[in-house]
Amino acid sequence: MNTLAKITLTETKLALRSPTWVISGLVLPAALLLGLGAIPAIRTESEKTPGMRFLDAWVPSMVVLTIAMMGLQSIPAVIAAYREQGILRRFATTPVHPAKLLVAQLIINVTVTIAGVGLLILLGSVVFDIPGPRHPLGFLLAFVLGTTAIFGFGLIAASVAKTGRAAGGIAMIAYLPIMFFGGVYLPRPLLPEVVQKIGAYVPPGVKAMEDAWTGTGAQPLQLAVLAAFAVGSCVAAAKLFRWE
């Protein structure tokens, strides 16, 4: 087995032994979907969501929750704690570069994100008859760009923070507005129009996912803005990142 596979396997075991983040990314959004979907009023068409049920319009916000949990809560906490505890430095004294540890963590967190979103789509379709994304490619593109942008923000927080706890605090600066504009705290159809409009361009791009899911497809401008955020946040994280 090569070292990256070995490190990823070990890190996976660790992630499953302290499963807070895996549960937050995988189980929490799905549980919210099931819980809210159990309320009959939410399963009816509302005047705020013409042509669809309130629940259908709200699923993309659960995708936002999944991405934000893993990218802005899990990643910053884990990476900054590894630096704080000297684990990255310890790796640097071995023949293996600590970047492999970072890559292993990204693999795990992205995998949980994908699984979480997959579970949302599956449960939505099986339990509530919510059709899958109408424009799968556009949805996939928005998801990939949005996830990259959010994980980039998370890595920036992990870069500038001295401790795992501090990283969580710094990530909150991005986490709270992203959750708000993403319609996690209050469903987007209930938000003021201007907030909805801004939300269309805030990563991870809830509007692009909505449009690809139930509308006429993700708009090029939305995707371009998401791509800019993705490149910008990753470049900034790479510049800011410290191994110790």
Next chain:
Amino acid sequence: MPLIEVTNLRKTYGEHVAVDDVSFHVEQGEIFGILGTNGAGKTTTVECLQGLRTPDSGSISVLGLDPKADHTALRQRLGSQLQESRLPEKLKVHEALDLYASFYTNPADPADLLAKLGLTGQRNKYFGKLSGGQKQRVSIALALIGRPEVAVLDELTTGLDPHARRDTWKLVEAVRETGVTVLLVTHFMDEAERLCDRLAIFDAGRVVAAGTPLELRDRTGKTTLDDAFVTLTGRD
């Protein structure tokens, strides 16, 4: 030719001069001590040896290699135990050893190493559940897992109780018996006196004296290394 040769090493962090014109050498098979108070420049010097930091000036040769230019080759042959470096709480002892063993081309047998360090009974325990002495022994095991020719042990016994400290000292001597050269960083005089064949006393980023513990005591006319240290660092 010495195994480690440090010549006129200098390292600054901004305005602060951490290491200033440090020179010393370490012979094969000895336990060499780097002794000094906190902030004396011990860890910075060792980090330059490990290739973790780039010196401002001066030269370092470890096993005939340049720690920065030849870091890949050196890391196969130099084992490190770092000050204030932990492992994940929920990592089991044998998993840590298996993982680190996979980093080296010719690693030691993890089970064998655990037995030598008296950790066989702990192999399935989480790192976070170990006592301070056991954690240090795991740390030593990880420093030795790649069958290094040189082992750097930084503040090995800080925070350990007297029994655990003495057990750890015996381990360091046992490591040397196997032919590994040991570079021991410490601020404990008794530890340096007990373990080191030779040592360099660091103060404010400089080496103020070097020699065997006996030589340093004789030079200062003191009966303990503790007193000799106080004299040599000019705070008598």
